[in-house]
Amino acid sequence: MIILDTHIxxxxxxxxxxxxxxxxxxxxxxxxxxxxxxxISVWEIAKLVEYNRLELPCxxxxxxxxxxxxxxIRLIELIPEIAIESTKLLAWISMDCNIPNTIIRKPATxxxxxxxxxxxxxx
Numbered sequence: 001m002i003i004l005d006t007h008i009x010x011x012x013x014x015x016x017x018x019x020x021x022x023x024x025x026x027x028x029x030x031x032x033x034x035x036x037x038x039x040i041s042v043w044e045i046a047k048l049v050e051y052n053r054l055e056l057p058c059x060x061x062x063x064x065x066x067x068x069x070x071x072x073i074r075l076i077e078l079i080p081e082i083a084i085e086s087t088k089l090l091a092w093i094s095m096d097c098n099i100p101n102t103i104i105r106k107p108a109t110x111x112x113x114x115x116x117x118x119x120x121x122x123x
Contacts, residue, residue, distance in 0.1 A: 003036035
């Protein structure tokens with residue numbers, strides 16, 4: 001199982017050239033397994049559209065319907081830890097900073113934890 005960072009998910013769906021060959025390969029390899037998208041990514045994309053930071057080729061609800069029907073995609077529930085972390089995004093919500101995916105890019109711990117696929121340069 002892999003879990004896609006919000007940016008990676010959008011880039012993958014749009015065929016964006018910012019998605020590296022390695023990232024695309026990891027996603028393609030996991031299409032027969034599980035490609036997780038955290039529920040907070042749905043919120044993040046909706047906020048990006050609201051603030052005109054992301055333009056989609058169709059209505060938001062249509063985009064989600066299509067993007068969530070890609071092979072292997074599974075929406076991952078919003079667990080309490082993620083909900084708590086989301087309350088710490090005041091700078092992001094005020095749009096005073098870039099668009100870091102503060103929540104999903106936290107490293108996985110433990111051998112049975114999923115691999116997090118993020119844009120290059122994110123830690």
